[in-house]
Amino acid sequence: MTEPTAADPVVRRARGPRFSVIWLVPIIALAVSLGIAWQTYADRGVLIEIAFDSASGIAAEKTELRYRDVTVGLVEQVRFSGDLSKVIASVRINRDLAPYLDEDADFWVVRPEITAQGISGLSTVLSGVYIVGQWDSSPGTAQTSFEGLEDAPLNDPTEEGTRIRLTARDSNSIVAGAPILYKGIPVGNVEAPQLAESRDHVVITGFIRAPYDSIITTDTRFWDISGVSVSLDTSGVSLNFASLASLVQGGVSFDTFVAGGRPATDAETFPLYADESAARSSLLSDPTAERLRVMVIFDGAVGGLTEGATVRFRGVPVGEVDNVAMIAADRDGRKVVRMRAILAISPARLGLSEDDGVDEAMDLLTAYVEEGLRVRLATASLLSSELVVDLVELPVEEEAEIVMTEMGLPQLPTIEAQVTDLNATAEGVFQRINNLPVEEVLASIQGLVDNASALIASEDIRAVAPGINATLADLRALQPEVTETLANFRSISPEVNATLAEFRTIAPELNETLDEATATLEEVRLIVAGLRESGATENINNVFASAANAADAVEAAAGELPKLTARLATLASRTEKVIDSYGDNSRLINGALSTLRDVSEAADALRSLARAIQRNPNSLIIGR
């Protein structure tokens, strides 16, 4: 076996790179790995720190940071601040959002919440709490450390809208978050009321979202819709409350009743009226405009005059009472206490133009006073004791003019209030009511009632009651019978008719029979008389024979009599039955009854006669 020889070598110089191309693989792998690593690093967010008062469910590596409901970050670490007063959450937030995190950024923790306006944050029950970040869309000086808010801010700073400031005497029941409604639609919220710097009123900041903010002009009126208002006036009772939410946390409504105001600027201040009617009645007056303050002094009782009461001129509100106070004054050498009221009158409502100010109004009033303008109190309505101040024009009886007082306020002349007149009238009415013989009427009513009770209580009435009951029961029991009877009556009536007809046909027969009987008796009498007179024996047999004949005839007649009698009796009983079912009421039946009774008697008489003849036929002859 030969050794295997190799084939001729095809030798080619092994050229080629010193390093194999295979090295490209780890190089590419390295490049890709580094690329991924770098990208990861580059994508890694910015670490910011948010300080909260309490962690309240924030968990590291779990709690998310959301912006407009998009997750943009994750809490990496939760730790305490140096003095343990705060909890600091380190949040890794998307790098591209970092520039927007300037001092305007707000952070708060969303938790499930149940408020009067609804339930919010319900999703956090399942998913756990999350942090919400809110910032505007303009990049600013980026910060990395923030203070977290305890609660969600009421208004989103990124939202378009207008801020307003409302001034009110007190915050009433308006709390933070109370809705601002426009025709019942929530268009914004208010923030917590704050005491003004002057400490005599409160300022409520509100926010009205676009596009509703365009409704607001300088003429817009805001009013409080908190709680329930019940008002009783000439138009009746009205109960108002806007919504359940406003019942609990208050609310503000607004409307622009007139056109013409300029659009409101941001943070414009508006007065907050107590209710819609107040807002409406304030419509014509610009609350910011200067008002003419005048003083009036009343002698009489001004019990119903309150601050804010209307001042009317020719029935139109032109201002309000600013202040009511008691003052001691000298009159006729002795001290008297009088009422002083300061009225604030709007020049604009007196018909003066906007350019005219207090001085023009003063001039106008002065002129009017010379013509007889006086101030007097009047009741606002018949139902309330509330008073209003009326500026009335009366025929000039005594000259009066506006005097300047020491307080620097002009004093208007007053006249006696109309209130007293009304009171007098009312008194008269009451007097008349008083004079009504109420006592006597009551006494007589009392007597009547007493009598009635005595009567009711008396034994007789008591005793009658069971009787009535029994009677009623009987009647009730009788009812079916009556019904039945009526039915019978209805069915019987033809029968009765027939009977009566029959009876009618029988009557002549009866008469005939009676006539016959009478004739027979007459004959017998004649025979007996003949017998007595003749006394002839010869004829006696004939007589007896004829008497026997007569007796036979009578007997035959009498033999027929019971039949007739029985017929009459049956007829009578049938008729009786019929009549019974007729009842005793009608005259016809009465007549029929009496006829029948007669018939019955006749029948009886006939029967007894027949019986007597049968028993004692010779009585016909003897005459007994």
Added chain:
Amino acid sequence: MTTARQAGLIACVTCGRVEHRGALHCARCGDTLPEHSRRSLQAVWAWLVAGIIVYIPANTYPMLRTSTLLDKTESTIVGGAIELLQYGSYGVAFIVFFASIVIPIGKFIAIGYLALSLRRARPDRVHQRHVLYEVVEFIGRWSMIDVFVVAILSALVQLGSVATINPGIAAVSFLLSVAFTMLSAQSFDPKLIWDADEEPQ
């Protein structure tokens, strides 16, 4: 006994034709002849390095992204194994740890050792090293068990918002790492272990 190497011959692995050493291509089938030189080790090293490089992100990046209704978690290989351990699934934890950590790292070490051992002029324990090579070749594919688990889980658990499992970057990296080390092991010519003994003078 004379070996082919000692005779200065080389066989084509495709058709079996014997060529003289130094030839680049088989005269019959034209295939490239295996290079029994240290230069062939370059491929081993290159694949090994690539495998190690991609093994790093495989361990640092998340392997699984699990999102359920309430939670969203990302777990790395080691993290997953630890989690399993905490849940008390010791067996599964051990398998995951063994298949994903012990085997790949053992493979790196083994291949590195084998490649390095060729440098020595007179290597010893030739048989043991060959056995080691066989073990590495055999066991290499089993590292894929992790990728397999991820692939199956991702395919099965797609329940919308209730529960979803998606593979992370690490899954790809790990897959590449296993593939590269397998290529590395395949590039290693076990004949070299023996050749070191029999270098023709």
